[in-house]
Amino acid sequence: MAATGQVKDLTATMGWARGGRSSLRSTNLIRIGLLLGMGIGWEALSRSGLLFRDVVPSLFSIWAAIWKLVMNPAFYANLQVTAWEIFASLAIGGGLGVAVGIILGANRFLGAAYEPYVYYLAPTPRIIFFPVMIMWFGVGVASKIALGALSCFFTVALSTAGGMREIDKVLIRVGRSFRATPWQMAMKIYLPAMRVPVLNGIRLGFGTATVTALLAETKLSNQGLGFMIMQIYSRFDMPSLYGLLIIVFILAGVGNLILGKATGTSA
Amino acid sequence: MASPSFSQSRAFPILLGASTFIGAFVALEVLLRYGVVNKYVVPLPSQVLMSLERIVVEENIVGRMRDTAWEMFVSCIAVIVLGVPMGALLYRWQPLRRALLDWVAALAAAPLVLAFPLFLVIFGRSATTVIVMSVITGLAPIVIKTTEGLLGVRSVLINVGRSLKMTDAQMLRMILLPAALPVIFSGIRLSWTFVLISVVGIEFLINLGGLGQLINDLAERYDLPGTYGAIGFVILVSVIFFMLLERVESWLRPAR
Numbered sequence: 001m002a003a004t005g006q007v008k009d010l011t012a013t014m015g016w017a018r019g020g021r022s023s024l025r026s027t028n029l030i031r032i033g034l035l036l037g038m039g040i041g042w043e044a045l046s047r048s049g050l051l052f053r054d055v056v057p058s059l060f061s062i063w064a065a066i067w068k069l070v071m072n073p074a075f076y077a078n079l080q081v082t083a084w085e086i087f088a089s090l091a092i093g094g095g096l097g098v099a100v101g102i103i104l105g106a107n108r109f110l111g112a113a114y115e116p117y118v119y120y121l122a123p124t125p126r127i128i129f130f131p132v133m134i135m136w137f138g139v140g141v142a143s144k145i146a147l148g149a150l151s152c153f154f155t156v157a158l159s160t161a162g163g164m165r166e167i168d169k170v171l172i173r174v175g176r177s178f179r180a181t182p183w184q185m186a187m188k189i190y191l192p193a194m195r196v197p198v199l200n201g202i203r204l205g206f207g208t209a210t211v212t213a214l215l216a217e218t219k220l221s222n223q224g225l226g227f228m229i230m231q232i233y234s235r236f237d238m239p240s241l242y243g244l245l246i247i248v249f250i251l252a253g254v255g256n257l258i259l260g261k262a263t264g265t266s267a
Numbered sequence: 268m269a270s271p272s273f274s275q276s277r278a279f280p281i282l283l284g285a286s287t288f289i290g291a292f293v294a295l296e297v298l299l300r301y302g303v304v305n306k307y308v309v310p311l312p313s314q315v316l317m318s319l320e321r322i323v324v325e326e327n328i329v330g331r332m333r334d335t336a337w338e339m340f341v342s343c344i345a346v347i348v349l350g351v352p353m354g355a356l357l358y359r360w361q362p363l364r365r366a367l368l369d370w371v372a373a374l375a376a377a378p379l380v381l382a383f384p385l386f387l388v389i390f391g392r393s394a395t396t397v398i399v400m401s402v403i404t405g406l407a408p409i410v411i412k413t414t415e416g417l418l419g420v421r422s423v424l425i426n427v428g429r430s431l432k433m434t435d436a437q438m439l440r441m442i443l444l445p446a447a448l449p450v451i452f453s454g455i456r457l458s459w460t461f462v463l464i465s466v467v468g469i470e471f472l473i474n475l476g477g478l479g480q481l482i483n484d485l486a487e488r489y490d491l492p493g494t495y496g497a498i499g500f501v502i503l504v505s506v507i508f509f510m511l512l513e514r515v516e517s518w519l520r521p522a523r
Contacts, residue, residue, distance in 0.1 A: 030366035055389055112280035117288070124505040125464040128471055128479065131486030131494050135308050211378040218381070219472055226381070233384035241385060249377050256376050 054238040065243035075228070079251075082213065082224040085141055086255075089148025089209040094202050096149070097156025101201070102190070104157065105164020115161060122154035126208070127215050134220065144216045144224070151212040152205030159204065163197025164190070203259035210252050310491040315499065318492035322500065326481055326493075332504075335466060335477030338394055342401040342462045347455060350406050354413020354451075355439065364414060375407035383469055392473055401465040405458040412454020416447030449519045456512040463508055467501060478504065 039059060046056045069075050104111040104118070129150060133143040167190065175189040191198075217226025225248055232240045292312040298304045299311050310318075322328055357364040357371075383400050390396040420443050428442040444451070470479025478501050485493040 026362050027365040030362055031370075034366070109280055112277070113284040113287070116281075117284060120506045120509060121502065123460045123464065123509050124502050125467040125471075125479075127468040128482050128498055128501055130471075131482060132498065134486075135491070207376050207378075211380060214378060214381050215468065215472060218384070229381065229384055233387070236388070238388065241388075245382050245385065248381060252378050253373060253376070256373075 054236070057239040057242060061239040062242045062246070065237075065239035066247060069240060069243050069247060078223055078225050078228045081141065082217065082226070085144045085148055085213040085217075085224065086206070086210050088145040089213055090152055090202065090206055092145065093149030093152035093209060094156045094205050097153045097201065097205065098160050098198055100153075101157040101160025101162075101198075102164055102194075105161035106190075111161060111165075115158075118154055118157050118161075122158060126151045126212050127219070130216050130219055133216075139220055139222075141223075144213045144221070147216050148209035148213040152202075152209040155208055156198070156201040156205045159197050159201025160194065163194040163201075166197065167193040199259070199262055203256065203262075206255060206259055207252070210255065214248070307491075310495055314492040315495045318490075318496040319500065322481070322485075322493055322496050326485075326497075328481070328500075331477040331481050333477070334394070335470065335479070338397050338401065338466045338470075338476065339459075339462060342398050342405065342466060343459050345398070345402045346405040346409050346458045346462060349402065350409030350454070350458060351413050351451065353406075354410045354454075355417060355443075357410065357414045358417040358443075368411070368414065371407050371410050375411065379404050380465055380468065383472060387473060392475055394476060396473065397466055397469045397476060400469050401462045404465040405462040408457035408461065409451070409454040412457065413447070413451050416450030416454070417443050419450060420446040449516070452516050452519050456516050459512060460509060463505060467505075 042056065043059050045051065046058045100118070104115045126147060130143070130147055133146045133150075137143040137146050171189050171193055172185075175185050180188060214224070214226040214229075217224035218230050219226075221227040225244070229241065229244055229248075232244060295304065295309070296312050299306055299309060357368060380400060382403075383396065386396045386400050390399060424442050424446050425438070428438045433441065467477075467479040470476040471483050472479075474480050474483045478497070482494060482497045482501065485497050
Protein backbone atom coordinates (compact mmCIF):
# COMPACT_ATOMS: atom_id res chain seq x y z
CA MET A 1 0.00 0.00 0.00
CA ALA A 2 1.19 3.48 -0.83
CA ALA A 3 0.38 4.86 2.63
CA THR A 4 2.25 2.04 4.28
CA GLY A 5 5.20 2.61 2.00
CA GLN A 6 5.27 6.31 2.91
CA VAL A 7 5.21 5.51 6.60
CA LYS A 8 7.97 2.95 6.14
CA ASP A 9 10.17 5.55 4.43
CA LEU A 10 9.42 8.05 7.10
CA THR A 11 9.97 5.70 9.99
CA ALA A 12 13.29 4.69 8.52
CA THR A 13 14.48 8.29 8.68
CA MET A 14 13.13 9.02 12.15
CA GLY A 15 14.35 5.94 13.92
CA TRP A 16 11.07 4.08 14.15
CA ALA A 17 12.36 1.32 11.92
CA ARG A 18 15.99 1.00 12.75
CA GLY A 19 17.69 -1.40 10.40
CA GLY A 20 15.38 -0.48 7.51
CA ARG A 21 17.81 -2.04 5.01
CA SER A 22 16.93 -5.46 6.26
CA SER A 23 16.97 -8.09 3.59
CA LEU A 24 15.75 -11.60 3.26
CA ARG A 25 19.08 -12.72 4.61
CA SER A 26 18.77 -10.71 7.80
CA THR A 27 15.17 -11.89 8.22
CA ASN A 28 16.29 -15.49 7.99
CA LEU A 29 19.20 -14.81 10.32
CA ILE A 30 16.81 -13.34 12.91
CA ARG A 31 14.51 -16.33 12.55
CA ILE A 32 17.35 -18.83 12.92
CA GLY A 33 18.75 -16.84 15.84
CA LEU A 34 15.38 -16.78 17.59
CA LEU A 35 14.85 -20.48 17.05
CA LEU A 36 18.33 -21.28 18.32
CA GLY A 37 17.87 -18.95 21.30
CA MET A 38 14.54 -20.51 22.19
CA GLY A 39 15.97 -24.00 21.78
CA ILE A 40 19.01 -23.27 23.97
CA GLY A 41 16.83 -21.50 26.55
CA TRP A 42 14.40 -24.41 26.62
CA GLU A 43 17.19 -26.98 27.00
CA ALA A 44 18.85 -24.91 29.75
CA LEU A 45 15.54 -24.61 31.61
CA SER A 46 14.95 -28.33 31.18
CA ARG A 47 18.33 -29.20 32.70
CA SER A 48 18.26 -26.52 35.40
CA GLY A 49 15.83 -28.34 37.68
CA LEU A 50 13.95 -25.07 38.31
CA LEU A 51 10.68 -26.62 37.17
CA PHE A 52 9.22 -30.06 37.89
CA ARG A 53 10.98 -32.77 35.93
CA ASP A 54 9.11 -33.52 32.68
CA VAL A 55 7.12 -30.27 32.67
CA VAL A 56 9.83 -28.89 30.41
CA PRO A 57 11.33 -32.05 28.88
CA SER A 58 14.56 -32.04 26.95
CA LEU A 59 14.30 -31.22 23.24
CA PHE A 60 16.07 -34.51 22.55
CA SER A 61 13.37 -36.46 24.39
CA ILE A 62 10.65 -34.51 22.51
CA TRP A 63 12.34 -35.33 19.21
CA ALA A 64 12.61 -38.99 20.24
CA ALA A 65 8.90 -38.95 21.17
CA ILE A 66 7.98 -37.42 17.78
CA TRP A 67 9.97 -40.14 16.03
CA LYS A 68 8.29 -42.83 18.14
CA LEU A 69 4.87 -41.36 17.36
CA VAL A 70 5.34 -41.22 13.61
CA MET A 71 6.59 -44.81 13.67
CA ASN A 72 3.52 -45.93 15.61
CA PRO A 73 0.71 -47.38 13.41
CA ALA A 74 -1.86 -46.24 16.03
CA PHE A 75 -0.95 -42.64 15.22
CA TYR A 76 -1.95 -43.12 11.57
CA ALA A 77 -5.19 -44.88 12.53
CA ASN A 78 -6.11 -41.93 14.77
CA LEU A 79 -4.95 -39.41 12.15
CA GLN A 80 -7.21 -41.10 9.61
CA VAL A 81 -10.23 -40.74 11.92
CA THR A 82 -9.53 -37.06 12.60
CA ALA A 83 -8.85 -36.35 8.92
CA TRP A 84 -12.16 -37.98 8.00
CA GLU A 85 -14.02 -35.95 10.63
CA ILE A 86 -12.50 -32.71 9.37
CA PHE A 87 -13.14 -33.57 5.72
CA ALA A 88 -16.77 -34.57 6.38
CA SER A 89 -17.31 -31.46 8.56
CA LEU A 90 -15.95 -29.25 5.81
CA ALA A 91 -18.01 -30.98 3.12
CA ILE A 92 -21.28 -30.74 5.09
CA GLY A 93 -20.80 -27.42 6.89
CA GLY A 94 -18.95 -25.83 3.97
CA GLY A 95 -21.52 -27.04 1.42
CA LEU A 96 -24.42 -25.75 3.50
CA GLY A 97 -22.50 -22.54 4.18
CA VAL A 98 -21.94 -21.88 0.48
CA ALA A 99 -25.62 -22.55 -0.31
CA VAL A 100 -26.91 -20.34 2.51
CA GLY A 101 -24.31 -17.68 1.73
CA ILE A 102 -25.39 -17.54 -1.93
CA ILE A 103 -29.05 -17.18 -0.91
CA LEU A 104 -28.34 -14.50 1.70
CA GLY A 105 -25.90 -12.66 -0.54
CA ALA A 106 -28.08 -12.76 -3.66
CA ASN A 107 -31.27 -11.62 -1.99
CA ARG A 108 -30.95 -8.33 -0.13
CA PHE A 109 -34.24 -8.90 1.70
CA LEU A 110 -33.39 -12.41 2.94
CA GLY A 111 -29.92 -11.17 3.83
CA ALA A 112 -31.39 -8.41 5.99
CA ALA A 113 -33.81 -10.88 7.61
CA TYR A 114 -31.50 -13.79 8.42
CA GLU A 115 -27.86 -12.75 8.09
CA PRO A 116 -27.73 -11.00 11.50
CA TYR A 117 -28.50 -14.37 13.14
CA VAL A 118 -25.63 -16.04 11.26
CA TYR A 119 -23.38 -13.08 11.96
CA TYR A 120 -24.00 -12.94 15.70
CA LEU A 121 -23.99 -16.71 16.21
CA ALA A 122 -20.65 -17.04 14.38
CA PRO A 123 -18.38 -15.90 17.24
CA THR A 124 -20.04 -18.03 19.96
CA PRO A 125 -18.04 -20.90 21.52
CA ARG A 126 -19.20 -23.89 19.46
CA ILE A 127 -17.72 -26.56 21.73
CA ILE A 128 -20.59 -25.92 24.18
CA PHE A 129 -22.93 -27.54 21.63
CA PHE A 130 -21.09 -30.83 22.10
CA PRO A 131 -23.54 -32.26 24.72
CA VAL A 132 -26.37 -31.57 22.26
CA MET A 133 -24.47 -33.24 19.43
CA ILE A 134 -23.83 -36.29 21.63
CA MET A 135 -27.55 -36.54 22.36
CA TRP A 136 -28.40 -36.25 18.67
CA PHE A 137 -25.62 -38.26 17.06
CA GLY A 138 -24.11 -40.41 19.82
CA VAL A 139 -20.57 -40.52 21.16
CA GLY A 140 -18.94 -41.74 17.92
CA VAL A 141 -17.48 -39.95 14.95
CA ALA A 142 -20.87 -38.51 13.85
CA SER A 143 -21.11 -36.08 16.79
CA LYS A 144 -17.64 -34.69 16.00
CA ILE A 145 -18.53 -34.29 12.33
CA ALA A 146 -21.77 -32.53 13.27
CA LEU A 147 -19.97 -30.15 15.61
CA GLY A 148 -17.23 -29.47 13.05
CA ALA A 149 -19.87 -28.84 10.37
CA LEU A 150 -21.71 -26.44 12.69
CA SER A 151 -18.44 -24.61 13.36
CA CYS A 152 -17.42 -24.07 9.77
CA PHE A 153 -20.95 -23.35 8.50
CA PHE A 154 -21.04 -19.81 9.90
CA THR A 155 -17.62 -18.81 8.60
CA VAL A 156 -18.27 -20.14 5.10
CA ALA A 157 -21.80 -18.70 4.95
CA LEU A 158 -20.68 -15.21 5.98
CA SER A 159 -17.70 -15.24 3.62
CA THR A 160 -19.83 -16.45 0.70
CA ALA A 161 -22.61 -13.92 1.37
CA GLY A 162 -20.00 -11.14 1.50
CA GLY A 163 -18.40 -12.41 -1.72
CA MET A 164 -21.77 -12.55 -3.43
CA ARG A 165 -22.40 -8.88 -2.65
CA GLU A 166 -18.92 -7.92 -3.86
CA ILE A 167 -19.50 -9.26 -7.38
CA ASP A 168 -19.00 -6.55 -9.94
CA LYS A 169 -22.45 -5.36 -11.05
CA VAL A 170 -21.13 -4.96 -14.58
CA LEU A 171 -20.53 -8.71 -14.80
CA ILE A 172 -24.10 -9.38 -13.70
CA ARG A 173 -25.47 -6.88 -16.23
CA VAL A 174 -23.37 -8.50 -18.98
CA GLY A 175 -24.84 -11.90 -18.07
CA ARG A 176 -28.36 -10.51 -18.13
CA SER A 177 -27.81 -8.67 -21.40
CA PHE A 178 -26.86 -12.04 -22.91
CA ARG A 179 -30.10 -13.41 -21.46
CA ALA A 180 -28.24 -16.04 -19.44
CA THR A 181 -30.41 -18.57 -17.63
CA PRO A 182 -30.15 -18.73 -13.79
CA TRP A 183 -27.95 -21.83 -14.17
CA GLN A 184 -25.69 -20.06 -16.67
CA MET A 185 -25.56 -17.01 -14.40
CA ALA A 186 -24.51 -19.21 -11.49
CA MET A 187 -21.90 -21.19 -13.44
CA LYS A 188 -20.50 -18.44 -15.67
CA ILE A 189 -20.84 -15.30 -13.54
CA TYR A 190 -21.47 -15.87 -9.83
CA LEU A 191 -19.27 -18.87 -9.01
CA PRO A 192 -16.16 -17.74 -10.93
CA ALA A 193 -16.48 -14.24 -9.45
CA MET A 194 -16.92 -15.61 -5.93
CA ARG A 195 -14.10 -18.14 -6.08
CA VAL A 196 -11.73 -16.25 -3.79
CA PRO A 197 -14.18 -15.35 -0.96
CA VAL A 198 -15.68 -18.86 -1.03
CA LEU A 199 -12.26 -20.52 -0.89
CA ASN A 200 -11.22 -18.06 1.79
CA GLY A 201 -14.31 -18.98 3.82
CA ILE A 202 -13.54 -22.67 3.33
CA ARG A 203 -9.98 -22.06 4.48
CA LEU A 204 -11.20 -20.31 7.63
CA GLY A 205 -13.85 -23.00 8.03
CA PHE A 206 -11.12 -25.64 7.85
CA GLY A 207 -9.41 -23.99 10.83
CA THR A 208 -12.54 -23.85 12.97
CA ALA A 209 -13.63 -27.38 11.97
CA THR A 210 -10.17 -28.72 12.86
CA VAL A 211 -10.10 -27.07 16.28
CA THR A 212 -13.67 -28.05 17.12
CA ALA A 213 -13.36 -31.67 15.98
CA LEU A 214 -10.09 -32.12 17.88
CA LEU A 215 -11.48 -30.47 21.04
CA ALA A 216 -14.57 -32.68 20.85
CA GLU A 217 -12.27 -35.70 20.63
CA THR A 218 -10.45 -34.58 23.78
CA LYS A 219 -13.77 -34.30 25.61
CA LEU A 220 -15.36 -37.65 24.76
CA SER A 221 -14.02 -40.08 22.21
CA ASN A 222 -12.27 -43.41 21.75
CA GLN A 223 -10.38 -42.56 18.56
CA GLY A 224 -8.75 -39.61 16.78
CA LEU A 225 -5.78 -37.38 17.54
CA GLY A 226 -7.67 -35.49 20.28
CA PHE A 227 -8.34 -38.81 22.01
CA MET A 228 -4.65 -39.68 21.62
CA ILE A 229 -3.67 -36.38 23.26
CA MET A 230 -5.86 -37.16 26.28
CA GLN A 231 -4.49 -40.71 26.50
CA ILE A 232 -0.93 -39.39 26.55
CA TYR A 233 -1.97 -36.71 29.08
CA SER A 234 -3.45 -39.36 31.39
CA ARG A 235 -0.14 -41.28 31.26
CA PHE A 236 1.70 -38.04 32.09
CA ASP A 237 4.03 -38.73 29.17
CA MET A 238 5.10 -35.12 28.64
CA PRO A 239 7.61 -35.56 25.79
CA SER A 240 4.96 -37.43 23.77
CA LEU A 241 2.35 -34.78 24.65
CA TYR A 242 4.62 -32.01 23.37
CA GLY A 243 5.54 -34.16 20.37
CA LEU A 244 1.95 -34.89 19.40
CA LEU A 245 0.93 -31.26 19.82
CA ILE A 246 3.80 -30.19 17.56
CA ILE A 247 2.71 -32.75 14.95
CA VAL A 248 -0.92 -31.57 15.14
CA PHE A 249 0.13 -27.90 14.80
CA ILE A 250 2.30 -28.77 11.80
CA LEU A 251 -0.49 -30.77 10.14
CA ALA A 252 -3.01 -27.97 10.74
CA GLY A 253 -0.49 -25.47 9.36
CA VAL A 254 0.12 -27.56 6.26
CA GLY A 255 -3.63 -27.92 5.66
CA ASN A 256 -4.07 -24.17 6.07
CA LEU A 257 -1.14 -23.50 3.75
CA ILE A 258 -2.53 -25.77 1.02
CA LEU A 259 -5.93 -24.06 1.21
CA GLY A 260 -4.17 -20.69 1.31
CA LYS A 261 -2.31 -21.52 -1.91
CA ALA A 262 -5.58 -22.58 -3.52
CA THR A 263 -7.12 -19.26 -2.46
CA GLY A 264 -4.15 -17.28 -3.62
CA THR A 265 -3.55 -15.84 -0.13
CA SER A 266 -0.69 -16.86 2.10
CA ALA A 267 -1.17 -18.09 5.66
CA MET B 268 -51.18 -0.07 9.42
CA ALA B 269 -49.74 -2.17 6.65
CA SER B 270 -48.78 -0.02 3.70
CA PRO B 271 -47.28 -1.10 0.37
CA SER B 272 -43.98 0.44 1.41
CA PHE B 273 -43.89 -1.57 4.65
CA SER B 274 -42.49 -4.61 2.85
CA GLN B 275 -39.67 -2.39 1.64
CA SER B 276 -38.99 -0.83 5.02
CA ARG B 277 -36.01 -1.79 7.17
CA ALA B 278 -38.29 -3.16 9.88
CA PHE B 279 -39.92 -5.78 7.67
CA PRO B 280 -36.91 -8.11 7.22
CA ILE B 281 -36.10 -7.77 10.92
CA LEU B 282 -39.66 -8.76 11.79
CA LEU B 283 -39.53 -11.63 9.31
CA GLY B 284 -36.27 -12.90 10.82
CA ALA B 285 -37.65 -12.71 14.36
CA SER B 286 -40.95 -14.32 13.41
CA THR B 287 -39.15 -17.17 11.60
CA PHE B 288 -37.09 -17.70 14.73
CA ILE B 289 -40.18 -17.79 16.94
CA GLY B 290 -42.08 -19.85 14.36
CA ALA B 291 -39.33 -22.48 14.37
CA PHE B 292 -39.64 -22.82 18.14
CA VAL B 293 -43.44 -23.11 17.96
CA ALA B 294 -43.14 -25.75 15.20
CA LEU B 295 -40.62 -27.67 17.29
CA GLU B 296 -42.92 -27.53 20.31
CA VAL B 297 -45.79 -28.96 18.22
CA LEU B 298 -43.60 -31.69 16.67
CA LEU B 299 -42.33 -32.68 20.11
CA ARG B 300 -45.82 -32.73 21.65
CA TYR B 301 -47.09 -34.96 18.81
CA GLY B 302 -44.11 -37.28 19.21
CA VAL B 303 -42.65 -36.60 15.75
CA VAL B 304 -39.38 -35.55 17.42
CA ASN B 305 -38.03 -37.55 20.35
CA LYS B 306 -38.53 -35.72 23.68
CA TYR B 307 -35.58 -37.58 25.17
CA VAL B 308 -33.24 -35.97 22.65
CA VAL B 309 -34.76 -32.51 22.23
CA PRO B 310 -36.67 -30.93 25.15
CA LEU B 311 -39.80 -28.85 24.67
CA PRO B 312 -38.86 -25.22 23.98
CA SER B 313 -41.38 -24.21 26.68
CA GLN B 314 -39.51 -26.42 29.19
CA VAL B 315 -36.23 -24.82 28.14
CA LEU B 316 -37.69 -21.37 28.74
CA MET B 317 -38.99 -22.40 32.15
CA SER B 318 -35.64 -23.96 33.04
CA LEU B 319 -33.98 -20.55 32.78
CA GLU B 320 -35.49 -19.46 36.10
CA ARG B 321 -34.32 -22.73 37.72
CA ILE B 322 -30.82 -22.23 36.31
CA VAL B 323 -30.67 -18.72 37.70
CA VAL B 324 -32.02 -19.67 41.14
CA GLU B 325 -30.56 -23.14 41.74
CA GLU B 326 -27.34 -23.22 39.75
CA ASN B 327 -25.70 -20.11 41.21
CA ILE B 328 -25.62 -18.38 37.85
CA VAL B 329 -24.47 -15.12 39.43
CA GLY B 330 -21.46 -16.79 41.01
CA ARG B 331 -20.66 -18.67 37.80
CA MET B 332 -20.95 -15.51 35.73
CA ARG B 333 -18.65 -13.81 38.21
CA ASP B 334 -16.07 -16.59 37.76
CA THR B 335 -16.27 -16.39 33.96
CA ALA B 336 -16.26 -12.58 34.05
CA TRP B 337 -13.16 -12.56 36.27
CA GLU B 338 -11.27 -14.96 33.95
CA MET B 339 -12.41 -12.88 31.00
CA PHE B 340 -11.38 -9.62 32.65
CA VAL B 341 -7.88 -10.82 33.53
CA SER B 342 -7.37 -12.41 30.09
CA CYS B 343 -8.70 -9.36 28.21
CA ILE B 344 -6.46 -6.98 30.14
CA ALA B 345 -3.49 -9.30 29.70
CA VAL B 346 -3.91 -9.52 25.90
CA ILE B 347 -3.85 -5.72 25.69
CA VAL B 348 -0.94 -5.34 28.11
CA LEU B 349 1.09 -7.93 26.19
CA GLY B 350 -0.28 -7.57 22.66
CA VAL B 351 -0.11 -3.80 22.09
CA PRO B 352 3.56 -3.44 23.13
CA MET B 353 4.42 -6.52 21.03
CA GLY B 354 2.66 -4.97 18.04
CA ALA B 355 4.47 -1.66 18.66
CA LEU B 356 7.76 -3.54 18.88
CA LEU B 357 7.13 -5.24 15.54
CA TYR B 358 6.26 -1.86 14.06
CA ARG B 359 9.38 -0.22 15.41
CA TRP B 360 11.90 -2.85 14.30
CA GLN B 361 11.30 -3.69 10.68
CA PRO B 362 13.67 -6.71 10.60
CA LEU B 363 11.86 -8.21 13.57
CA ARG B 364 8.54 -7.50 11.88
CA ARG B 365 9.65 -9.20 8.69
CA ALA B 366 10.91 -12.17 10.64
CA LEU B 367 8.01 -12.61 13.03
CA LEU B 368 4.78 -11.25 11.55
CA ASP B 369 4.22 -14.40 9.45
CA TRP B 370 4.80 -16.52 12.53
CA VAL B 371 2.31 -14.47 14.53
CA ALA B 372 -0.23 -14.88 11.70
CA ALA B 373 0.42 -18.63 11.70
CA LEU B 374 -0.12 -18.65 15.48
CA ALA B 375 -3.50 -16.98 14.99
CA ALA B 376 -4.55 -19.87 12.74
CA ALA B 377 -2.99 -22.64 14.87
CA PRO B 378 -5.23 -24.80 17.08
CA LEU B 379 -3.48 -23.48 20.22
CA VAL B 380 -6.42 -24.26 22.46
CA LEU B 381 -5.63 -27.94 21.93
CA ALA B 382 -2.60 -27.48 24.18
CA PHE B 383 -4.86 -27.22 27.25
CA PRO B 384 -3.73 -30.62 28.65
CA LEU B 385 -0.20 -29.25 28.69
CA PHE B 386 -1.28 -26.28 30.77
CA LEU B 387 -3.30 -28.55 33.02
CA VAL B 388 -0.04 -30.28 33.88
CA ILE B 389 1.83 -27.00 34.38
CA PHE B 390 -0.80 -24.95 36.26
CA GLY B 391 -3.17 -27.64 37.47
CA ARG B 392 -6.95 -27.64 37.07
CA SER B 393 -7.33 -24.00 38.02
CA ALA B 394 -8.45 -20.61 36.73
CA THR B 395 -4.79 -19.92 35.87
CA THR B 396 -4.95 -22.59 33.16
CA VAL B 397 -8.08 -21.00 31.71
CA ILE B 398 -6.55 -17.53 31.79
CA VAL B 399 -3.14 -18.50 30.37
CA MET B 400 -4.72 -20.55 27.57
CA SER B 401 -7.12 -17.73 26.72
CA VAL B 402 -4.35 -15.12 26.66
CA ILE B 403 -2.27 -17.28 24.32
CA THR B 404 -5.31 -17.83 22.09
CA GLY B 405 -6.21 -14.14 21.97
CA LEU B 406 -2.78 -12.61 21.61
CA ALA B 407 -2.09 -12.95 17.87
CA PRO B 408 -4.93 -10.77 16.46
CA ILE B 409 -4.11 -7.82 18.69
CA VAL B 410 -0.39 -8.00 17.81
CA ILE B 411 -1.16 -8.13 14.09
CA LYS B 412 -3.74 -5.34 14.20
CA THR B 413 -1.56 -3.09 16.36
CA THR B 414 1.29 -3.42 13.86
CA GLU B 415 -1.13 -2.87 10.97
CA GLY B 416 -2.70 0.15 12.66
CA LEU B 417 0.64 1.79 13.43
CA LEU B 418 1.89 1.17 9.88
CA GLY B 419 -1.25 2.79 8.51
CA VAL B 420 -0.87 6.09 10.43
CA ARG B 421 -0.95 8.97 7.95
CA SER B 422 2.42 10.49 7.19
CA VAL B 423 0.98 14.00 7.75
CA LEU B 424 0.47 13.19 11.42
CA ILE B 425 3.97 11.79 11.74
CA ASN B 426 5.34 14.93 10.04
CA VAL B 427 3.53 17.08 12.60
CA GLY B 428 5.17 15.06 15.38
CA ARG B 429 8.56 15.41 13.76
CA SER B 430 8.13 19.16 13.28
CA LEU B 431 7.37 19.42 17.00
CA LYS B 432 10.60 17.47 17.69
CA MET B 433 8.78 14.79 19.64
CA THR B 434 10.74 11.95 21.17
CA ASP B 435 9.96 8.36 20.17
CA ALA B 436 7.92 7.87 23.35
CA GLN B 437 5.95 11.10 22.78
CA MET B 438 5.39 10.16 19.16
CA LEU B 439 4.00 6.79 20.18
CA ARG B 440 1.83 8.14 22.99
CA MET B 441 0.54 11.31 21.34
CA ILE B 442 0.47 10.57 17.62
CA LEU B 443 0.80 6.91 16.68
CA LEU B 444 -1.38 5.17 19.26
CA PRO B 445 -4.32 7.64 19.08
CA ALA B 446 -4.25 7.58 15.27
CA ALA B 447 -4.05 3.79 15.14
CA LEU B 448 -6.70 3.29 17.83
CA PRO B 449 -9.59 2.30 15.50
CA VAL B 450 -7.50 -0.45 13.89
CA ILE B 451 -6.04 -1.51 17.23
CA PHE B 452 -9.55 -1.73 18.63
CA SER B 453 -10.65 -4.02 15.83
CA GLY B 454 -7.72 -6.22 16.96
CA ILE B 455 -8.96 -5.93 20.54
CA ARG B 456 -12.45 -6.95 19.41
CA LEU B 457 -11.08 -10.01 17.62
CA SER B 458 -8.82 -10.90 20.53
CA TRP B 459 -11.54 -10.53 23.13
CA THR B 460 -13.89 -12.65 21.01
CA PHE B 461 -11.18 -15.33 20.89
CA VAL B 462 -10.76 -14.94 24.66
CA LEU B 463 -14.49 -15.38 25.32
CA ILE B 464 -14.61 -18.52 23.13
CA SER B 465 -11.51 -19.86 24.84
CA VAL B 466 -12.60 -19.11 28.42
CA VAL B 467 -16.03 -20.72 28.06
CA GLY B 468 -14.64 -23.56 25.93
CA ILE B 469 -11.87 -24.48 28.39
CA GLU B 470 -14.22 -24.17 31.36
CA PHE B 471 -16.44 -26.66 29.56
CA LEU B 472 -13.57 -28.99 28.62
CA ILE B 473 -11.90 -29.13 32.02
CA ASN B 474 -15.18 -28.84 33.92
CA LEU B 475 -14.10 -25.88 35.99
CA GLY B 476 -15.35 -22.46 36.93
CA GLY B 477 -18.26 -20.59 35.45
CA LEU B 478 -20.66 -20.85 32.53
CA GLY B 479 -18.76 -23.57 30.62
CA GLN B 480 -18.85 -25.85 33.65
CA LEU B 481 -22.56 -25.18 34.12
CA ILE B 482 -23.30 -26.70 30.69
CA ASN B 483 -21.07 -29.66 31.47
CA ASP B 484 -22.72 -30.20 34.88
CA LEU B 485 -26.24 -30.08 33.50
CA ALA B 486 -25.35 -32.38 30.58
CA GLU B 487 -23.78 -34.93 32.94
CA ARG B 488 -26.99 -34.87 35.03
CA TYR B 489 -28.93 -35.43 31.79
CA ASP B 490 -30.95 -32.32 32.56
CA LEU B 491 -32.02 -31.71 28.96
CA PRO B 492 -34.02 -28.48 29.37
CA GLY B 493 -31.33 -27.13 31.69
CA THR B 494 -28.53 -28.00 29.24
CA TYR B 495 -30.32 -26.35 26.33
CA GLY B 496 -31.23 -23.37 28.51
CA ALA B 497 -27.63 -22.94 29.69
CA ILE B 498 -26.35 -23.16 26.11
CA GLY B 499 -28.92 -20.52 25.12
CA PHE B 500 -27.81 -18.37 28.05
CA VAL B 501 -24.13 -18.60 27.03
CA ILE B 502 -25.05 -17.74 23.43
CA LEU B 503 -26.99 -14.73 24.68
CA VAL B 504 -24.03 -13.56 26.79
CA SER B 505 -21.66 -14.05 23.82
CA VAL B 506 -23.94 -12.14 21.44
CA ILE B 507 -24.37 -9.24 23.90
CA PHE B 508 -20.59 -9.12 24.46
CA PHE B 509 -19.92 -9.17 20.72
CA MET B 510 -22.55 -6.46 20.04
CA LEU B 511 -21.07 -4.23 22.74
CA LEU B 512 -17.59 -4.59 21.24
CA GLU B 513 -18.98 -3.77 17.82
CA ARG B 514 -20.74 -0.71 19.18
CA VAL B 515 -17.51 0.57 20.75
CA GLU B 516 -15.61 -0.16 17.52
CA SER B 517 -18.11 1.74 15.39
CA TRP B 518 -17.98 4.58 17.90
CA LEU B 519 -14.20 4.75 17.50
CA ARG B 520 -14.24 4.37 13.71
CA PRO B 521 -15.29 7.96 12.72
CA ALA B 522 -12.48 9.36 14.86
CA ARG B 523 -10.01 8.22 12.24
